[in-house]
Amino acid sequence: MSTTIAPQSGGSKERVRQDKSQLNWRQRRGQWDVKYSPYLYIAPFFIVFGVAGLFPIIYTAFISLQDWDLVRNSGEYIGFGQYNWVLHDREFWIALRNTFSIFLLSAIPQLVAATVIAAMLDQNLRARTLWRMGVLLPYVVAPVAVSLIFSNMFGDKFGLINTLLSDIGIDPILWHTDIIPSHIAIATMVNFRWTGYNALILLAAMQAIPRDLYEAAAIDGAKTVRRFFSVTIPQIRPTMIFVIITATIGGLQIFDEPRMYDQTGTGGANKQWLTITMYLYNIGWGKFNFGRAAAVAWLLFLIIIAITLMNNYLTRRFVSGEDAVKKSKKTSLKLTAKGGK
Amino acid sequence: MSLSRRKKTLGMAAGATVFALTLAACGSSDPADDTTEATETTENTEPVTLTVATFNNFGYTEELLQEYMDLNPHVTVVHNVAATSNDARTNYFAKLGAGGLADIEAIEVDWMPEVMQYTDFLADLTDPEVEGRWLDWKTAAATDPDGRLIAYGTDIGxxxxxxxxxxxxxxxxxxxxxxxxxxxxxxxxxxxxxxxxxxxxxxxxxxxxxxxxxxxxxxxxxxxxxxxxxxxxxxxxxxxxxxxxxxxxxxxxxxxxxxxxxxxxxxxxxxxxxxxxxxxxxxxxxxxxxxxxxxxxxxxxxxxxxxxxxWGGSYLTVPEAGDNVDAAKALANWLTAPEQQLKALAAAGTFPSQNSALEDEAALNAAMASGEAPTNAEFFNNDSLGTIFSNRANAIEVxxxxxxxxxxxxxxxxxxxxxxxxxxxxxxxxxxxxxxxxxxxx
Amino acid sequence: MARRTRTSIGTGRPTPFVYAMLAVVLVGSMFPFYWSFLIGSGDASTIYSQNLSWWPGGNFLSNAQEAISNPAVNFWKALVNSIIVSTVTAASTVFLSTLAGFAFAKLRFKGSGPLLVAVIATMAVPVQLGVVPLYIAMSKLGWTGTLGAVIIPALVTAFGVFWMTQYLSQALPTELIEAARVDGCSMIRTFWHLGLTAARPAAAMLALFTFTTTWNNFFWPFIVLDQQNPTLPVALSLLQANYFVDYSLVLAGVLVATLPLLILFIFTGRQLVSGIMQGAVKG
Incomplete structure (x- = not known):
């Protein structure tokens, strides 16, 4: 399943661009309505971003080149010294390793499960609302409760899981000592919280698929599974891309779960589960080196962009446009194109 | 000590113990009359609102703050509490330079290495009246290289x-x-x-x-x-x-x-x-x-x-950028006076750093035997806990x-x-x- | 309209196996609530007990009562603030995100591609350092201490814009927009009648997500507000302001604070039910 998801995720921008509709009527409204109102519609985002988002980004970029004193809000320009230091720090690379490991352990099972759950919820269920709202419940639980539950489960000595294991004669797992178990535990926390969330996003997309596509496929003799791959997945591609990109960005910035994983929040005695954002936070708020922390923030930003682009490239390569649905899409696009020009 | 500052859900007001809800405890301790002498009312009697920001549990109950307001009718005291010292620390350093801190800000001894770099943002609290109030090492840790006293000691561990x-x-x-x-x-x-x-x-x-x-x-x-x-x-x-x-x-x-x-x-x-x-x-x-x-x-x-x-202990600081530095200083002075610290001890188990409180074993023992049931004295089957910790405080040499x-x-x-x-x-x-x-x- | 009969829906009719799977998911999803209730109905030591009973204790109401009536917690003020902040944020995010998503997905304008990439890129900036510059910005604007400082940065999110873009590019047939324009609808009316309608299921979910996220958000409100004017997580964090934390009180308080969310779920749930657009497309 995982292989079917990744390939689906690209090509989006192309399609989005094509879809950006061909509205050039000039009859009643002035040309400006067509030409300028889109800018008006996206303006609120950029205004809010300008007030609340832009300054922090510029600030971070600026101080990453400085030996920065947070309290005095001043610093000394040192070029790329902070970046240099970070790239030569062993902990940075450990954190990078952990981040990718936790990311893969969480993102892949999570997206597969979310897609399957969404497909199940997309059926003609009795008491639909109950099931749908049910999967979102983990997202509603207050963070303090989540962290308490999981630290109760994954305690090395008195944790629920190890107690159960020892009841059936299996050696306890050292959740807070060994690297892979700690990553699995953290990935479990992440998946618990976000699977239902992503399932509902995908469900919304599935709900928007015209039902006659399924009818047509059924008439052609396609079975449930086949319909899922030939109709559902291609149809929800834009949303799938959205889910993959946000899961990638969120996954690589993973912070809350590993930080809640033990009482110190510093990633373990041997940095077993130190992630990049925790590393960043520890340098900033722990060691009070905000210039260096800002350099980490920018390195992480670049890594995320690189991964996202790579994702996009891979998906494009794997996307084949050979199914019936896509053909029908193309026809409609042609039609609209004609109408538009 | 570093254990404390990294702690996530259980912040440490080094000294904060017992339950937060021991409001009744204060009523049972000494009446207000012994506190009047410690109160230094500034000449300015314009109405003023002072914010006090603490974390965890300092033992500053509503009754205690009300007592100060009764003594100084022109003052309104507002108390902000952060759950963990970690949250409080982020808040403190995010605003120390930028402005926006409370009139009185509690700090934990663990933050001292950083606080000492920014003492110019803090009011000098040196005052003949408080000389000799605290254990020497407690005062020494809050004195910056220029000899300014930048924090009043609350409790020790x-x-x-x-x-x-x-x-x-x-x-x-x-x-x-x-x-x-x-x-x-x-x-x-x-x-x-x-x-x-x-x-x-x-x-x-x-x-x-x-x-x-x-x-x-x-x-x-x-x-x-x-x-x-x-x-x-x-x-x-x-x-x-x-x-x-x-x-x-x-x-x-x-x-x-x-x-x-x-x-x-x-x-x-x-x-x-x-x-x-x-x-x-x-x-x-x-x-x-x-x-x-x-x-x-x-x-x-x-x-x-x-x-x-x-192990642990806290202080009160007065950010220089505040609007009411003098009034804040007077309140910090009052809150860290031995009489008040004993009430805080009764309410929250914050053990005094003040010499005269440490010498008063009877009062210490009484404070450890008050509060919500079971009291410390009851739970630990020991009615001389005050004496014990006072002795332990005196044994600190380094x-x-x-x-x-x-x-x-x-x-x-x-x-x-x-x-x-x-x-x-x-x-x-x-x-x-x-x-x-x-x-x-x- | 949403209640169109759906006979051959989705990828098939649910089998008992599907119900069984969903039941497992549901039980897993509800577990944290039940567990919180177990702890919240016991006493301070319940959470550390080695033989946790799966049957709740009898202290839930008294714990909840104690949490709410703690004078330092300022519960009712916090509840009102949380409702205001979450409602305004959710409504605004949904509207502004749908508006921007409509433009990105269905309208053609110069620079739309790079601008959308810019929107997505803003999500990739780590936020751990953001609190200081954001505080400086809010402080310069004089908004600290007011609910505005919590609401304004969250009025619209890159997440919401991106989602609505992707959703609408799939769910809103371009033909419909063309038809509307041919009929002489202005751009904004087209958005109002078609964009918002088509977006409804996704918008309802975005509203739910935004509301929930804002409802549970702790750190920024903690920095920028104070105990006199808190949101619920800031107020309830006081229950943890102690050296030994009584988690039965904390979880009882947290559960009570979650109730409004659950009520919201029941109402919003119906909105999510279905593909409104099929009707529109066919009709």
């Missing part, structure tokens, strides 16, 4: 040994506080040897874990990690540090319960009687009482290996130097000890990694 009398008895050992004190009197070797006897007799662990124990040991070293003159990091070459590391890692395999402090396992271990003793500052009493409410056999011995030790890199080095050391405790590394490997990590600091 003098350390004693807490033990579970039932467990000691089961091991055929003495369990009366005086006998236990006599048994443990001596240096760390004594504590560990008695521990070995206990382990031999019972097969159970002697103390909770290496982390807290190490903290007790290293706080007796004057200059552990940094050279006080030059600020240079000496941790890896300091024979005292290595000696403590070796001594501790040699005994932990046998006598430690291998629980890292504040973890869920640690609390569960406390509740289930996994170990017999732990080093305990005054504020730890509330933790034990809360986590192991069904154990009725905990007690406190008036002893600490190697002399005395302090005020360890903590410079810019103290907490980074200490974190590295705590991690090194954890790696040995959890069995992932042998002591030599772990020490070598510690050395590498410390060399990378800066």
């Amino acid at each position: 003098p350390e004693a040994v807490c033990y579970d009398a039932a467990l000691l008895e089961a091991a055929g050992m003495p369990s009366d506080p005086d006998e236990v004190a006599a048994l443990l009197e001596g240096d760390w070797d004594t504590y560990f040897e008695v521990g070995q006897d206990y382990v031999d007799a019972t097969g159970k662990a002697w103390f909770d874990g290496a982390g807290g124990t190490y903290q007790g040991m290293i706080n007796q070293v004057e200059a552990a990690y940094e050279n006080p003159e030059t600020g240079e990091i000496i941790a890896t070459e300091n024979p005292e540090v290595k000696a403590i590391f070796d001594q501790l890692t040699a005994v932990t395999p046998e006598i430690s319960a291998h629980l890292s402090q504040w973890s869920d396992d640690w609390f569960a271990g406390l509740a289930t009687g996994t170990y017999a003793t732990m080093l305990c500052p005054g504020w730890m009493l509330g933790v034990i009482k809360g986590a192991a409410p069904d154990t009725t056999t905990w007690n406190v011995a008036d002893v600490f290996p190697g002399g005395g030790g302090n 005020s360890p130097f903590k410079g810019e890199f103290y907490f980074q080095v200490n974190d590295a050391m705590q991690n090194a000890l954890t790696r040995v405790e959890d069995g992932s590394q042998d002591p030599t490997t772990s020490w070598n990694q510690f050395v590498t990590e410390v060399e990378g600091i800066g």
Whole structure:
């Protein structure tokens, strides 16, 4: 399943661009309505971003080149010294390793499960609302409760899981000592919280698929599974891309779960589960080196962009446009194109 | 001590203990009349609102603040509380330069290395009236290099040994506080040897874990990690540090319960009687009482290996940028006066750092025997807890130097000890990694 | 309209196996609530007890009462603030995100591609350091201490814009927009009648997510507000302001604070039910 998801995720921008509709009527409204109102519609985002988002980004970029004193809000320009230091720090690379490991352990099972759950919820269920709202419940639980539950489960000595294991004669797992178990535990926390969330996003997309596509496929003799791959997945591609990109960005910035994983929040005695954002936070708020922390923030930003682009490239390569649905899409696009020009 | 500042859900007002809801406690302590003399009303009697920001539980009850407002009708006091010292610390340093802090801001002793770099943002609280109010080392830690007193001391964390009398008895050992004190009197070797006897007799662990124990040991070293003159990091070459590391890692395999402090396992271990003793500052009493409410056999011995030790403690600062610096100063002065600190002790278990309060054993014992039931005195089967912690406070001889890199080095050391405790590394490997990590600091 | 009969829906008719799977998911999802209730109905030591009973204790109401009536917690003020902040944020995010998503997905304008990439890129900036510059910005604007400082940065999110873009590019047939324009609808009317309608299921979910996220958000409100004017997480954090934390009180308080969310779920749930657009496309 995982292989079917990744390939689906690209090509989006192309399609989005094509879809950006061909509205050039000039009859009643002035040309400006067509030409300028889109800018008006996206303006609120950029205004809010300008007030609340832009300054922090510029600030971070600026101080990453400085030996920065947070309290005095001043610093000394040192070029790329902070970046240099970070790239030569062993902990940075450990954190990078952990981040990718936790990311893969969480993102892949999570997206597969979310897609399957969404497909199940997309059926003609009795008491639909109950099931749908049910999967979102983990997202509603207050963070303090989540962290308490999981630290109760994954305690090395008195944790629920190890107690159960020892009841059936299996050696306890050292959740807070060994690297892979700690990553699995953290990935479990992440998946618990976000699977239902992503399932509902995908469900919304599935709900928007015209039902006659399924009818047509059924008439052609396609079975449930086949319909899922030939109709559902291609149809929800834009949303799938959205889910993959946000899961990638969120996954690589993973912070809350590993930080809640033990009482110190510093990633373990041997940095077993130190992630990049925790590393960043520890340098900033722990060691009070905000210039260096800002350099980490920018390195992480670049890594995320690189991964996202790579994702996009891979998906494009794997996307084949050979199914019936896509053909029908193309026809409609042609039609609209004609109408538009 | 660094354990505290990294703690997530359980912030530390070093000294905050007992339950937050002991509002009734204040009513039962001394009436207001003895506080009037400490009150210094500024000449300015314009109506003024003062905000006080604390964290965890300082014992500043509504009644206590109301008392000040009654004495100074033109003042309204507003109290903001952050749950954890971690949150409070972020808030403090995010706003110290930018402005926006409360008129009075509580700080924890662990923040001092950083606070000391920014004393120009804090009002000078030097005042003849408060001279000699606190233990010398408490005042010294809050005096900047220019001799300005930038913070008034609230509480301290003098350390004693807490033990579970039932467990000691089961091991055929003495369990009366005086006998236990006599048994443990001596240096760390004594504590560990008695521990070995206990382990031999019972097969159970002697103390909770290496982390807290190490903290007790290293706080007796004057200059552990940094050279006080030059600020240079000496941790890896300091024979005292290595000696403590070796001594501790040699005994932990046998006598430690291998629980890292504040973890869920640690609390569960406390509740289930996994170990017999732990080093305990005054504020730890509330933790034990809360986590192991069904154990009725905990007690406190008036002893600490190697002399005395302090763990934690807090201060009040007055940010210079505030609108009401003088009025804030007067309130901080009043709140940290011995009379008020005793009430805070009754309400929250914050043990006084003020000399005259420390001398008044009767008042201390009474405060430890008040508050929500069961009181500390009841729970620990001991009605001289005030005397015990007062003695422990007087036994503190060393005020360890903590410079810019103290907490980074200490974190590295705590991690090194954890790696040995959890069995992932042998002591030599772990020490070598510690050395590498410390060399990378800066 | 949403209640169109759906006979051959989705990828098939649910089998008992599907119900069984969903039941497992549902039980897993509800577990944290039940567990919180177990702890919240016990006493301070319940959470550390080694033989946790699966049957709740009898203290839930008294714990909840104690949490709410703690004078320091300021519960009712916090509840009102949380409702205001979450409602305004959710409504605004949904509207502004749908508006921007409509433009990105269905309208053609110069620079739309790079601008959308810019929107997505803003999500990739780590936020751990953001609190200081954001505080400086809010402080310069004089908004600190007011609910505005919590609401304004969250009025619209990159997440919401990106989602609505992707959703609408799939769910809103371009033909419909063309038809509307041919009929002489202005751009904004087209958005109002078609964009918002088509977006409804996704918008309802975005509203739910935004509301929930804002409802549970702790750190920024903690920095920028104070105990006199808090949101619920800031107020309830006081229950943890102690050296030993009584988690039975904390979880009882947290559960009570979650009730409004659950009520919201029941009402919003119906909105999510279905593909409104099929009707529109066919009709």
